[in-house]
Amino acid sequence: xxxxxxxxxxxxxxxxxxxxxxxxxxxxHSAQLPARFPQAGWVEQEPEEIVRTVREAxxxxxxxxxxxxxxxxNQGETFVVWDVETGKAVTPAIVWQDTRGQSVCDTxxxxxxxxxxxxxxxxxxxxxxxxxxxxxxxxxxxxxxxRAHEGKxxxxxxxxxxxxxxxxxxxxxxxPSTASRTLLFDMNKFQWDEKLLQLFDAPKSMLPEVKSSAxxxxxxxxxxxxxxxxxxxxxxDQQAALFGQACFxxxxxxxxxxxxSFLLMNIGxxxxxxxxxxxxxxxxxxxxxxxxALDGGIFVTGSAVQWLRDNLxxxxxxxxxxxxxxKSKDSGVVVVPALQGLAAPHWxxxxxxxxFGLNRxxxxxxxxxxxxxxxxxxxxxxxxxxxxxxxxxxxxLKVDGGPAGNPYLMQTIADLLDLEVKVSASVEATAxxxxxxxxxxxxxxxxxxxxxxxxxxxxYTPKIKKEEREMKLDKWNKALDxxxxxxx
Numbered sequence: 001x002x003x004x005x006x007x008x009x010x011x012x013x014x015x016x017x018x019x020x021x022x023x024x025x026x027x028x029h030s031a032q033l034p035a036r037f038p039q040a041g042w043v044e045q046e047p048e049e050i051v052r053t054v055r056e057a058x059x060x061x062x063x064x065x066x067x068x069x070x071x072x073x074n075q076g077e078t079f080v081v082w083d084v085e086t087g088k089a090v091t092p093a094i095v096w097q098d099t100r101g102q103s104v105c106d107t108x109x110x111x112x113x114x115x116x117x118x119x120x121x122x123x124x125x126x127x128x129x130x131x132x133x134x135x136x137x138x139x140x141x142x143x144x145x146x147r148a149h150e151g152k153x154x155x156x157x158x159x160x161x162x163x164x165x166x167x168x169x170x171x172x173x174x175x176p177s178t179a180s181r182t183l184l185f186d187m188n189k190f191q192w193d194e195k196l197l198q199l200f201d202a203p204k205s206m207l208p209e210v211k212s213s214a215x216x217x218x219x220x221x222x223x224x225x226x227x228x229x230x231x232x233x234x235x236x237d238q239q240a241a242l243f244g245q246a247c248f249x250x251x252x253x254x255x256x257x258x259x260x261s262f263l264l265m266n267i268g269x270x271x272x273x274x275x276x277x278x279x280x281x282x283x284x285x286x287x288x289x290x291x292x293a294l295d296g297g298i299f300v301t302g303s304a305v306q307w308l309r310d311n312l313x314x315x316x317x318x319x320x321x322x323x324x325x326x327k328s329k330d331s332g333v334v335v336v337p338a339l340q341g342l343a344a345p346h347w348x349x350x351x352x353x354x355x356f357g358l359n360r361x362x363x364x365x366x367x368x369x370x371x372x373x374x375x376x377x378x379x380x381x382x383x384x385x386x387x388x389x390x391x392x393x394x395x396x397l398k399v400d401g402g403p404a405g406n407p408y409l410m411q412t413i414a415d416l417l418d419l420e421v422k423v424s425a426s427v428e429a430t431a432x433x434x435x436x437x438x439x440x441x442x443x444x445x446x447x448x449x450x451x452x453x454x455x456x457x458x459x460y461t462p463k464i465k466k467e468e469r470e471m472k473l474d475k476w477n478k479a480l481d482x483x484x485x486x487x488x
Contacts, residue, residue: 002443005061005070005229006435007054007222008428009158010237011035011078011095011259014053017428018065019435021443023453027064028428031056036092041099047080047089050158051165059223069442070222071233071434073240074159076181079130081137081144081206082161084154087169090144093158094133097259097299097340099349101132104139104200108132112199120196122180122187122271122280124347128297130157131183131200138201148206155206157181159234163220167228171218174208175234180282185210187271187282187292212286214441233437237430238262239283242293244433245398245424246454248447253386253394256430257401260343261298261379265386265394266291276385277345284437294389296344296382300353301375302403304337308371314364318402321368325408328369332357334479335370337378345385346484354483369408376412377476383417396420398456400429407460414460416469425457 002021007014010033017028031053036044077096082089094100105125114125123129134155138145147153156164160174179185179192184202186193192207211217213235219228235243238256242264245254253265264283269290271280283291305318315324334356341349355367387393397419403409404423414421426432439445 002068003065004435004439004443005058005067005222006431006433006438007058007070007072008237008240008431008434009050009054009072009074009162010430011075014050014057015428015431016057016061017431017435018061019432019439021439023436023439023445023450025426025428025432027061028431029057029060035095043095043098044092045078045095047082047093047161050093051162054162054166054222055224059225062223062225062227067229069232069438070220070229071235071240071438072159072163072231073235073237073430073434074157074178076157076178076236076238077128077130079134079155079157080161081134081148081153081155084152084169087165090147090153091137093161094137096128098133099127101127101136102349104132104135108199118273120186120188120193121183122273123183124279125183126347127349128343129181129183131196131202134202135200145201149203151203151205153206155202156208160208163231166222166224167218167220171220172208173211173217173234175211175213176282176285177213177236177239178234179210181236187280190285213284214286214437216441230442232441233434235284235434235437238264238295239281239293240433240437241400241430242266242283242433243437244426244429245400246451247398248291248451251390251392251394252398253383254398254400255379257301257399257403259301259303261301261375263296263379263382263386264293265390267294267390268292272389274385274389276388277347278382278385278389279344286441294386296385298375298378298382299341299343300337300339304339304371304375305403307339308368312364312367314368319405321372322406322408324365325369325372328363328365330362330366333362333366333370334475335367335374336479336483337371337374338483344382348484348487351483351487354479354486356479356482372406372409373412373472374476376409376416377473379413380416380473394419396422398422398424400424400427402427410460411463414462415464416472418462418469421460422456423458423460425455
């Protein structure tokens with residue numbers, strides 16, 4: 001039996017999985033990755049801690065299995081800058097949630113053709129992406145900028161940084177899906193764009209080589225024990241989940257729940273810009289296989305439930321949110337869980353969360369239920385936008401991630417979407433997806449085989465009538481309008 005190693009370097013943890021040649025997950029191991037919040041809007045991680053979590057997640061598995069190929073997915077927009085001579089980071093890992101680059105975006109907005117930017121990158125001018133935060137770093141640290149332009153520093157998203165470290169500086173690489181999240185990459189030509197590099201003051205010498213999403217890349221010692229393994233696949237985590245959910249045909253879509261909720265729809269081998277507040281991104285690109293995707297990110301999902309647990313002390317653990325919601329007696333309370341602004345399809349970083357409909361009889365259970373309802377409404381908005389852009393109602397929604405195990409939340413999403421919600425039998429769809437892609441490259445696994453292997457653990461079907469659905473969405477839209485108005 002041949003084995004594949006899939007590494008999911010996520011925001012809150014790194015997870016490694018062993019997958020056999022049939023595509024089945026055999027074992028997994030995770031290592032937690034902390035974050036720090038130095039001031040409002042700043043989110044950072046320790047670069048060496050990211051490397052540590054990869055070693056820690058991989059080591060116990062590599063001691064037991066002989067690996068044929070490795071796949072590595074990453075957080076997407078989170079990046080590190082490091083000294084090419086010493087190998088030491090000169091910046092923290094600036095996390096995708098960090099908003100310090102917003103001032104850069106505000107300054108550039110009047111000086112750049114935003115339509116051209118969108119046509120080239122598929123993205124918006126937003127601090128979510130790497131380049132504005134890199135430019136902010138240069139503006140606030142002239143010495144870092146000077147050394148970068150002298151060719152003494154390297155830039156990389158988390159997989160680039162880890163692979164550089166664990167290959168002894170031999171590999172400085174990324175893939176088109178990850179490069180397409182930087183605001184420096186032409187998603188049509190699959191290359192770094194000179195005009196964008198000038199716009200964000202990013203020297204090309206800093207940037208990694210863009211390799212195919214699948215194919216032999218090089219040997220990397222992931223456990224840090226001196227045993228290098230062949231790396232065969234690279235993707236952003238959400239694209240890895242799209243692959244892991246076997247969304248290989250245009251129109252198929254998935255939602256991965258974690259800190260936030262990230263919805264991607266496969267739109268085929270030609271890029272298409274959204275008219276409804278979504279992003280266009282590279283899904284994967286290798287050999288004859290190119291997929292683009294519509295992308296709708298909701299930044300607060302699991303973190304909203306953590307807020308109920310940690311800040312408000314309404315629930316003892318995140319799983320208890322289901323029981324609490326079921327006990328709620330007042331359906332009049334509405335929560336807009338915009339705890340880190342409103343991302344897709346609104347893109348209002350200034351908006352904050354709010355609770356409506358409070359009265360003397362309101363309980364913590366009502367607020368828990370309303371928070372889960374608010375998450376479901378945010379998912380509804382993104383799926384509705386994808387349906388409008390693609391011109392077709394998706395046949396179902398595939399879901400994965402921790403909150404996908406919350407029956408109340410999943411049923412509410414099915415009710416609002418009037419769609420089947422299929423919970424993946426593989427909770428670790430992201431890590432499995434990148435392992436599968438490595439298997440396509442190294443073992444000749446086929447798309448058909450992987451699609452046939454995909455199974456749903458549970459399927460939620462809509463249970464409410466059209467009138468109730470419309471009433472819930474109308475109440476949500478009124479709350480959303482009020483929140484936006486409040487922050488004008």
